[in-house]
Amino acid sequence: MARDAASRPGDGNAFTRFFDRVDSALEPIFGAPLATGGLEQEDAAELRTRPCPVCGHAIFEHTFDDLSGNIVMTCPTSERLPERATTGPLNELGMPAHGRRLERYEQRASAG
C-alpha cells in the first residue's frame, strides 16, 4: 500500500520540519530589530539648521534634487571646509570608525 502523506499526520513532513528548524534557528538573527548604529530620531527643524559637513552652510540653504531615487544635495557655495585630519581607526569605507568598530579597536589596542 502506498502512503498518502510523507509524514506522520499533524506535524508536517521532514521537509517542512527542516525549514521550521531553520526558521527557529535564524529568527534570533534576522528577526531582531534593526540596529540604528547609535542614531536616534532627531527634530527635523533642528537638522535643517545644522551646518553642512562639506561647506559649513546650514542645510536649509542647500537645494535637493531627486534624480531617479538618488537624492543629490547641492551646496549654495563652491567654498569647502578643510578636511579634518584623522588619526584614529577607519571603517571599511575609509571614514573615521565609530560605534562597535571603534570599541573593538580600543579593546584590541588595550589588550595587546
Ligand SMILES: [Zn+2]
Ligand atoms: Zn554644503
